[in-house]
Amino acid sequence: MEEQDKQPVCLYPDWPEAGGWLARRKKREELLEHYYPKRQYEKEARREMSAVLSEFEEKFRRWYPALPDPGHSALHQSKxxxxxxxxxxxxxVRLYRAKNIGYGKLSRIHDALDLYYLMEAQSAYYKQEIDKAAQAQKWIGEDHFSGFFPDxxxxxxxxxxxLVRSGFDTLLELQERQREAEQTVQRLVEGNGALWARAAELASDILMYPVRQMGKKK
Structure with a gap:
């Protein structure tokens, strides 16, 4: 095999997801010619390898109809x-208002809770995407395609x-912002005596529920 044939070829990840069937077929032909050139392989063997490519593409597109881009922009844009x-x-907020907490604090509590739940929603999204990417990565390694087109x-x-690394790093940042939001609410209700005990307890329950659920698999 020539020296250039030993170099990794990364054509598949850059296939245009919106290129349509003809564009994808052209890329399959490029891969087929690189790995199993006409001058070296029989027509029947190439036909079998073409079927392997088509089958793999069909399965992979069930995971990712649009292929993950190198900068993971689609991952972050879809949050x-x-x-x-x-x-x-x-x-x-209604509970705190009933306890005569001032409007200034109520506004800050509202904003902190709103931020917390946004971080919760985004954390759930990133966890799902991380799990999906990890499963797809494992599947690729186990599929027979990897034996015929290893690079x-x-x-x-x-x-x-x-994608997993980027998603996980973002997830850690979201969890830190959640903790900061929780601490903000707790600071705002501290020092108000037993009269505020029920309100503080409710705030803690509301804030800690998504944290307890974070590690659970959906």
Whole structure:
């Protein structure tokens, strides 16, 4: 085999996800010619390898209809921009208002709870995407495709490893912001005596529930 044939080829991860069937077929033909050139392999063997490529692409696109980009921009652009816990926030604020907490503190409590639940929603999204990328990475290594097109499989796994790292780093940042939001609420209600005990307890329950659920698999 020529020296250039020994170099890793990462054509698959850069396939244009919106390129349509013809564009994907062209890329499959490029991969097939690189690994199993016409001058070296029989027509029947190439046909079998073409089927392996087509089958793998079909399976992989069930995981990722749009292939993960190198900068993971699609991962971060798709994160939720709002949460669904608005009623919980309003209920907590109503409870604090009934205890005559000032409007200045109420506003800050509202903002802290709102931020916390947004971080909760985004954390759930990133955890799901991390799990999916890790499972897809494992599947690629186990699929027979990796034996026939090893460099391509390796490149795809590296792309997914990067996605997992980026998602995990972001998840850690979100958890830190959640802790800061929790501490903000606790500081705002501290020092108000037993009269505030129920309100503080409710705030703690509301804030800690998503943290307790964070490690549980959906």
């Amino acid at each position: 939720p921009r709002r949460h669904s816990r608005g009623e919980d926030v309003r209920e907590a 391509v499989a390796e490149c795809m796994q590296e792309r997914l490893k990067g």
